[in-house]
Amino acid sequence: MIKQFHFDMMNKEGEIEPAVLYREALAIAEYVDQGTDLHAAVLSEHHMAPYMTDPIGFGFAMAARTKECRVRLQSVVAPNYDPVRLAEQTAQLDIVSNGRLDLTLAWGYDPAERAMYPRNLKAPEFMGKLIPMLRAAWAGEEFSWDGRAGVLEQLPVQDRIPIFIAGVSEAAIKRAAALGDGFMATMEASVPQYLAECEALGKEPGEIRFPTPYKNFFVSNDPEETWQRVRPFAQHDADVYWQWTAHFQVPKQTVPATLEECRASGEFMIVTPDEAIDYLKQSDVLYCKPLMGGLDPDVAWESARLLVEQVFPALDS
Numbered sequence: 001m002i003k004q005f006h007f008d009m010m011n012k013e014g015e016i017e018p019a020v021l022y023r024e025a026l027a028i029a030e031y032v033d034q035g036t037d038l039h040a041a042v043l044s045e046h047h048m049a050p051y052m053t054d055p056i057g058f059g060f061a062m063a064a065r066t067k068e069c070r071v072r073l074q075s076v077v078a079p080n081y082d083p084v085r086l087a088e089q090t091a092q093l094d095i096v097s098n099g100r101l102d103l104t105l106a107w108g109y110d111p112a113e114r115a116m117y118p119r120n121l122k123a124p125e126f127m128g129k130l131i132p133m134l135r136a137a138w139a140g141e142e143f144s145w146d147g148r149a150g151v152l153e154q155l156p157v158q159d160r161i162p163i164f165i166a167g168v169s170e171a172a173i174k175r176a177a178a179l180g181d182g183f184m185a186t187m188e189a190s191v192p193q194y195l196a197e198c199e200a201l202g203k204e205p206g207e208i209r210f211p212t213p214y215k216n217f218f219v220s221n222d223p224e225e226t227w228q229r230v231r232p233f234a235q236h237d238a239d240v241y242w243q244w245t246a247h248f249q250v251p252k253q254t255v256p257a258t259l260e261e262c263r264a265s266g267e268f269m270i271v272t273p274d275e276a277i278d279y280l281k282q283s284d285v286l287y288c289k290p291l292m293g294g295l296d297p298d299v300a301w302e303s304a305r306l307l308v309e310q311v312f313p314a315l316d317s
Contacts, residue, residue: 001315003286004072004212005032006042007062009052011294012236018050022058024297028290028304030065035308038069040102045077048112049240050294056089063097071097074184074209075106075166080117083130083145087137091156094138099157104164104184105131107172110244123171131163131179164209173197182206212287216268218299219306223270226299227259233293234268240293273310280315 007025011018029041041062043055052058055073063071071093078086094101107123108114119126129145137143138156165176166184173190176183177197185191188210198205216234220226238253246252256262263269271279280286288307290300 001280001284001286002039003032003036004040004042004288005029005038006044006287006289007052007058007291008044008046008289009058010237010240010292011050012233013050015233015294016296020297021291021294022061024300025291026061026065028297028300029062029069032304032308033066033069036312038066040070040072041066042072042074044074045080046110046113046244047080047116048110049244051240056093059093059101060096063093063100066100068100070100070102072102073104074102074164075104077108077113077117078105078130079108079119079121079126080113083133084143084148084150086130087134087143088152090134090161091138091152091154094156094158094161095154097157101156101158101161102164103161104166105180106166106184109248111247124175127165127175127179134163135160162207164207177201177203177205180206183208185210212285216289216292217276217287218268218270218290218303219273219276219311220270220299220302221272221306223272223275224259226302227262227268227270229299230268230270230292230295231255231257231262233295235293237293273306273314276307276311277314280311 009021009025011021032038043058043062044052045055047053055076059071059073090101090103133143133145137152138161140152140155142149142151162181164182164184165172165180167173168186168190173193174197177194178201183194183206185208191208191210194208195205218226218230234255238255242252256265259270290304291297
């Protein structure tokens with residue numbers, strides 16, 4: 001089973017101080033990494049919102065606190081970064097993590113973020129230059145961007161840091177097939193097009209990642225009470241994401257009012273340890289967002305401890 005814990009560091013105003021949120025995220029990741037075969041700690045990027053703006057910087061902290069799991073940056077909004085500096089930072093992060101970096105690159109979809117970080121090139125030209133430059137830099141070759149050249153004297157631990165391309169547009173899917181080591185699909189409907197593009201290029205498809213059946217999974221000794229504590233933060237999470245995507249004319253989401261509706265929605269799963277064991281016996285992926293929306297760390301810790309101390313051992317036995 002692929003076990004993923006996602007930390008985007010979104011926080012609901014007035015609920016938890018950001019310093020506390022970041023501290024608890026690192027502690028939970030360290031605990032789960034030590035207690036089970038955690039596949040990845042997933043870190044994200046957004047701007048102009050109560051959200052993590054620097055997944056690379058936080059990635060260094062996550063790499064220092066964990067020992068086994070992948071440090072997955074999903075996604076780095078590539079045009080927000082100086083490309084030369086991005087090559088250096090990602091190489092350094094792979095060294096600090098001892099070869100555990102996964103890098104997902106995105107173009108970015110929020111108009112406010114694009115205004116904050118203007119794009120001087122269009123996406124195909126930018127990504128078409130950036131990805132070969134990163135690979136050259138990581139291989140110890142001379143690399144350059146707009147006439148600025150350099151050579152990395154400290155190289156990544158991995159022979160090839162995996163680069164995933166995220167996106168939903170036809171252009172992004174084509175970039176993933178042509179340039180990426182894998183594809184981060186935001187919708188399962190994009191997968192057949194990616195496979196067709198790879199076939200047209202005569203290229204073996206890379207790993208495909210797409211949303212899991214349940215985006216938020218919690219284990220609790222009292223699921224009904226936990227859902228009532230989670231619900232305001234789930235709504236906050238949904239509202240912030242809707243603000244970023246409203247220009248796509250997507251409907252605004254209202255999270256379920258009851259535990260039964262919550263489970264039926266396909267977005268959340270809050271279950272007892274025994275129910276978690278029964279469900280996960282049939283599942284290939286576990287996705288947890290333990291501090292969703294700035295949730296009370298006590299709720300996150302209860303779920304993490306029940307998973308590590310009761311659920312995972314039962315699955316392994």
